[in-house]
Amino acid sequence: MALLSGSGGHGYELKQxxxxxxxxxxxxxxxxxxxxxxxxxxRDGLVEGDAVAGDARGKRRYRLTDAGRKVxxxxxxxxxxxxxxxxxFFVKFVIATSAGLADPRALVEAQRTEYLQSLRxxxxxxxxxxxxxxxxxxxxxxxxxxxxxxEWLDLIEQRLAPAGVPA
Amino acid sequence: xxxxxxxxxxxxxxxxxxxxxxxxxGVDVRLDRGEFVAVMGPSGCGKSTMLTILAGLDRPTDGEVxxxxxxIDRLGETELAKLRRRRIGFxxxxxxxxxxxxxxxxVELPLLLVGQRRGTARRTAAALLEDLGVAERRRAAPGRLSxxxxxxxxxxxxxxxxxxxxxxxxxxxxxxxxxxxxxxxLLRAAHRRGRTLLVATHDAxxxxxxxxxxxxxxxxxxxGRVLGDARPVRLPFDPDPLP
Numbered sequence: 001m002a003l004l005s006g007s008g009g010h011g012y013e014l015k016q017x018x019x020x021x022x023x024x025x026x027x028x029x030x031x032x033x034x035x036x037x038x039x040x041x042x043r044d045g046l047v048e049g050d051a052v053a054g055d056a057r058g059k060r061r062y063r064l065t066d067a068g069r070k071v072x073x074x075x076x077x078x079x080x081x082x083x084x085x086x087x088x089f090f091v092k093f094v095i096a097t098s099a100g101l102a103d104p105r106a107l108v109e110a111q112r113t114e115y116l117q118s119l120r121x122x123x124x125x126x127x128x129x130x131x132x133x134x135x136x137x138x139x140x141x142x143x144x145x146x147x148x149x150x151e152w153l154d155l156i157e158q159r160l161a162p163a164g165v166p167a
Numbered sequence: 168x169x170x171x172x173x174x175x176x177x178x179x180x181x182x183x184x185x186x187x188x189x190x191x192x193g194v195d196v197r198l199d200r201g202e203f204v205a206v207m208g209p210s211g212c213g214k215s216t217m218l219t220i221l222a223g224l225d226r227p228t229d230g231e232v233x234x235x236x237x238x239i240d241r242l243g244e245t246e247l248a249k250l251r252r253r254r255i256g257f258x259x260x261x262x263x264x265x266x267x268x269x270x271x272x273x274v275e276l277p278l279l280l281v282g283q284r285r286g287t288a289r290r291t292a293a294a295l296l297e298d299l300g301v302a303e304r305r306r307a308a309p310g311r312l313s314x315x316x317x318x319x320x321x322x323x324x325x326x327x328x329x330x331x332x333x334x335x336x337x338x339x340x341x342x343x344x345x346x347x348x349x350x351x352x353l354l355r356a357a358h359r360r361g362r363t364l365l366v367a368t369h370d371a372x373x374x375x376x377x378x379x380x381x382x383x384x385x386x387x388x389x390x391g392r393v394l395g396d397a398r399p400v401r402l403p404f405d406p407d408p409l410p
Contacts, residue, residue: 021404060395104174117394119375124397135402140344150371 008063168199177230188215188220192386203358205374206367208383214367256325262317264309271305274350310370315346
């Protein structure tokens with residue numbers, strides 16, 4: 001909808017624009033998904049499509065309706081949730097240690113190596129990134145999250161019983 | 168790979184300290200030439216003590232320190248000073264620049280101390296400051312510079328005599344994230360040019376730039392970890408300039 005908020009566009013233009021900006025974030029888009037989404041938005045009165053004059057294939061040009069603009073503004077104005085309580089490592093840690101499948105220290109150790117390696121990967125990627133690009137911002141954010149994750153591993157390790165002593 | 172630095176079972180007890188908990192309780196470290204190694208660990212774990220002993224700034228109570236095939240922990244003060252000036256660079260968290268000298272003079276000093284002519288020292292210092300991006304502040308007093316700029320000058324000073332080994336104790340400890348990134352880039356560049364680096368740091372980002380990370384606890388090295396080459400990072404979108 002944000003892509004339509006300017007001068008509107010055809011389904012095909014939307015597909016190209018999405019692929020350009022979020023190419024590897026989204027699973028491969030097929031045109032069908034774009035058109036079915038547009039049809040659903042039109043049914044709900046959020047977008048309007050007009051047939052393009054003289055186009056035999058029934059190409060339609062879509063634009064936002066007033067109701068669509070309100071929904072879009074509400075989405076933009078609403079902050080995203082702050083608490084990140086879903087953590088893949090935590091799930092694995094709890095399941096594996098409570099079922100006795102792994103030594104908790106070994107899990108923390110292996111994860112620490114992975115986080116440090118990821119920091120190295122990101123910093124190296126950052127060196128190729130021009131200043132003030134969206135990529136730089138995203139990577140800097142990921143670096144800060146990784147540093148917090150590493151501190152969190154330290155905390156988990158401190159809470160574990162000393163090595164060799166049953167908890 | 169040839170060994171540049173080899174510390175064997177180094178113990179350090181300070182006068183008046185608790186004899187049962189020495190600052191260093193038997194540390195073995197070996198650095199190959201060209202390695203970049205980080206040391207992490209909580210405050211008081213012995214990182215700084217280890218660095219000062221490896222740099223020949225202090226002497227161990229027990230154990231041996233070998234630098235490029237030569238035992239240095241028993242060297243006389245004059246010999247040790249000569250070795251430090253020519254072959255070992257040291258970077259401190261608090262920069263330790265001489266406040267009464269200009270930025271350029273701070274970098275020229277180690278060159279003059281090894282007997283370089285004034286003109287040569289001036290040219291070498293100017294080139295280093297240029298490389299590290301602080302050339303335009305060369306006439307300023309160090310205190311007028313930002314922390315990030317002062318640490319660049321300190322790095323220029325440490326690199327002035329083209330040392331084999333650069334030791335850095337929390338080099339980014341007083342810096343914001345932007346300056347941390349810059350200083351890290353400069354350490355990486357020194358490593359690429361063949362310097363051997365040993366960096367004590369709290370900052371995981373700095374440690375992750377090293378090829379090997381040691382962890383210290385209570386005066387001992389408790390773990391060594393080797394990182395691989397950086398893996399490619401796929402961004403979830405094509406980067407755009409910011410609006």
